[in-house]
Amino acid sequence: MILTGKKISQEAENGNIILDPYADLRVTSNSYDLALGKKYIVYDDEIIDPFKKANFQMHTMPEEGIYLNKGDFILCESAERVGSEHYVPIIHAKSGIARAGLFVHVTADLIDIGSIGKITFQLYATLPVKIVPGMLIGQVSFWVPDGDVELYNGKYQGSEGPMVSKTYLDYV
Numbered sequence: 484m485i486l487t488g489k490k491i492s493q494e495a496e497n498g499n500i501i502l503d504p505y506a507d508l509r510v511t512s513n514s515y516d517l518a519l520g521k522k523y524i525v526y527d528d529e530i531i532d533p534f535k536k537a538n539f540q541m542h543t544m545p546e547e548g549i550y551l552n553k554g555d556f557i558l559c560e561s562a563e564r565v566g567s568e569h570y571v572p573i574i575h576a577k578s579g580i581a582r583a584g585l586f587v588h589v590t591a592d593l594i595d596i597g598s599i600g601k602i603t604f605q606l607y608a609t610l611p612v613k614i615v616p617g618m619l620i621g622q623v624s625f626w627v628p629d630g631d632v633e634l635y636n637g638k639y640q641g642s643e644g645p646m647v648s649k650t651y652l653d654y655v
Contacts, residue, residue, distance in 0.1 A: 514622040520560035533650040548615030551608035566599030570625035584610030597634025600642035
């Protein structure tokens with residue numbers, strides 16, 4: 484069951500949902516709008532080997548933003564810390580951003596219950612597009628879990644910026 488915008492607001496006020504910073508204007512009918520942060524990552528490796536730690540560069544986006552060319556892929560932080568120990572967050576692109584040719588969260592839209600931190604958006608440009616820090620780029624909806632809850636305590640917990648793949652840690 485998905486939470487309504489009103490319920491998201493109530494649960495954020497009660498501390499059961501973390502949206503920091505929080506703004507009432509970002510609450511929609513059944514989600515909360517997320518903004519693009521300033522930090523982003525570009526992989527250095529031509530081929531990403533999921534069994535090895537990747538080489539990358541961390542950048543800070545200027546206020547005027549950056550242009551992504553068709554086919555560019557970067558990892559960018561959300562401006563907000565997001566999470567919950569009571570609900571399951573799911574990340575979506577805002578429809579206007581998707582219609583502009585930008586995939587915001589390529590495939591990993593599920594945020595584990597108990598995971599709290601900045602979201603790492605997986606941005607993939609299908610067309611040339613400009614992105615700017617602070618632009619509303621994604622949405623998070625919250626879902627009620629059914630069954631015994633086991634809180635996430637994995638390798639991406641507490642992220643304070645964009646994070647590269649840590650899949651290699653699954654094989655150590």
